[in-house]
Amino acid sequence: MDFTLTPGQENIRQLTHWLAENEIRPLSLAADRQHHFPDAFLLKLKQMGVTQGATEAEDRPAEVGVRRSKQANRSAVIGAEEMAWGDASLILSLPGPGLGGPPIRLTGTKEQQERFFAPFQREEELHWGAYGLTEPQAGSDVAGLQTTAKKDGHHYVLNGRKCYITNGARADWVVIFATVNPSLGRAGHRAFVVEKGTPGFSVGKLEKKMGLRASETAELVLEDCRVHVDNLLGGESIYEATDGFKTAMKTFDNTRPLVAAMAVGIGRAAYERARDFAKEAYCLARPLPRHALIQALLGKMERRLEAARLLVWRAAAMADLGLPNTKEASMSKAYAAEVAQQVTIDALEVMGAAGNHQDALVEKWFRDVKVYDIFEGTGQIQRIVIAKRLFETIKSF
Numbered sequence: 001m002d003f004t005l006t007p008g009q010e011n012i013r014q015l016t017h018w019l020a021e022n023e024i025r026p027l028s029l030a031a032d033r034q035h036h037f038p039d040a041f042l043l044k045l046k047q048m049g050v051t052q053g054a055t056e057a058e059d060r061p062a063e064v065g066v067r068r069s070k071q072a073n074r075s076a077v078i079g080a081e082e083m084a085w086g087d088a089s090l091i092l093s094l095p096g097p098g099l100g101g102p103p104i105r106l107t108g109t110k111e112q113q114e115r116f117f118a119p120f121q122r123e124e125e126l127h128w129g130a131y132g133l134t135e136p137q138a139g140s141d142v143a144g145l146q147t148t149a150k151k152d153g154h155h156y157v158l159n160g161r162k163c164y165i166t167n168g169a170r171a172d173w174v175v176i177f178a179t180v181n182p183s184l185g186r187a188g189h190r191a192f193v194v195e196k197g198t199p200g201f202s203v204g205k206l207e208k209k210m211g212l213r214a215s216e217t218a219e220l221v222l223e224d225c226r227v228h229v230d231n232l233l234g235g236e237s238i239y240e241a242t243d244g245f246k247t248a249m250k251t252f253d254n255t256r257p258l259v260a261a262m263a264v265g266i267g268r269a270a271y272e273r274a275r276d277f278a279k280e281a282y283c284l285a286r287p288l289p290r291h292a293l294i295q296a297l298l299g300k301m302e303r304r305l306e307a308a309r310l311l312v313w314r315a316a317a318m319a320d321l322g323l324p325n326t327k328e329a330s331m332s333k334a335y336a337a338e339v340a341q342q343v344t345i346d347a348l349e350v351m352g353a354a355g356n357h358q359d360a361l362v363e364k365w366f367r368d369v370k371v372y373d374i375f376e377g378t379g380q381i382q383r384i385v386i387a388k389r390l391f392e393t394i395k396s397f
């Protein structure tokens with residue numbers, strides 16, 4: 001695989017880095033304290049062309065004539081790393097369909113894609129979509145979800161509770177996963193697009209988190225919420241051919257490398273801050289034994305980040321080529337999250353008290369990065385996915 005950046009990708013890298021450094025970083029600490037980025041700033045970014053579309057592969061119906069780049073996933077992970085280098089909460093707060101985009105793009109009918117992606121084309125307005133899979137009793141164990149969907153004429157009646165939903169409170173719609181029959185397990189799962197304002201659909205509490213505080217995370221409540229059959233993603237027929245669980249999981253093959261790229265971006269930010277601090281504070285050119293240890297630690301941080309980035313780029317390149325990449329996507333996510341967590345700890349070690357200070361971004365990055373080992377499947381879950389695929393390969397010999 002040739003990982004030389006194309007001129008277009010180099011352009012994305014430079015532009016997103018410039019934005020991250022000059023527009024996003026200066027607001028980062030204030031946004032963390034106020035728990036949001038101002039809408040005026042998000043609108044300004046949107047008008048500059050910076051939306052989730054810039055960091056996600058594609059969230060428009062293929063039929064509207066937009067040519068899908070051959071390296072859309074590669075370009076997306078490059079942009080995501082730079083934006084997260086600026087601020088990881090910001091990237092999750094950008095207007096756009098968010099994690100709700102991939103299931104609609106992957107399984108929605110043409111009519112559904114046109115309908116649900118339409119708001120994001122309006123230049124002067126902020127719109128969000130969201131992805132509602134997690135429940136209080138079903139996080140990693142998504143197969144055990146308890147939100148029910150009962151068919152009633154031309155509607156489904158949804159009952160249940162979703163938690164930790166990114167942009168859930170402000171989203172125009174949320175892709176909600178529910179079961180038509182809990183005894184069927186995964187075969188009973190269905191994905192519905194539930195629109196804001198639908199009677200019976202409400203926002204519960206906003207979650208208070210350790211990290212990514214400027215990104216909104218909400219609890220959603222469904223109480224006898226009637227959703228028209230037209231909002232069943234992909235229509236009835238796709239669930240006869242395959243199960244809804246696959247719809248939920250297919251999303252992750254595209255989004256896990258993207259999330260892993262963000263973790264690399266946070267880790268790189270911490271590494272660079274520690275490296276620059278060490279250069280100034282310790283004058284590393286002078287070979288004292290203590291300095292050699294810090295140099296070795298910085299070398300290890302950079303080496304591990306580079307390895308994580310290569311795993312991310314491989315998983316994204318496989319998605320671009322249409323190759324099955326479940327194992328590789330999980331490898332990139334598991335490794336990048338682990339490395340980025342360790343690198344932020346190492347950065348705190350290099351900087352000592354200066355890194356622990358609340359005005360030092362390293363302290364914030366240390367809090368932010370933990371979530372990358374939790375959402376989109378925890379580290380353990382990625383390891384289970386990898387092990388499962390490993391045994392499938394061994395069986396086939």
Ligand SMILES: Cc1cc2nc3c(=O)[nH]c(=O)nc-3n(C[C@H](O)[C@H](O)[C@H](O)COP(=O)(O)OP(=O)(O)OC[C@H]3O[C@@H](n4cnc5c(N)ncnc54)[C@H](O)[C@@H]3O)c2cc1C
Nearest residue numbers: 131132133134139140164165166371374375376377378380
């Ligand atoms: C900031 C944030 C944003 C989020 N955004 C969204 C969103 O937009 N949409 C959405 O649907 N969800 C979202 N989530 C939820 C997230 O996907 C879940 O938190 C995650 O899947 C883990 O579920 P859990 O928190 O219930 O932990 P649990 O599943 O209860 O896991 C707890 C611990 O047990 C381990 N564990 C669980 N099962 C196993 C097993 N079989 N073997 C070994 N170890 C295991 C886990 O690895 C973990 O360490 C978000 C979460 C956060 C923190």
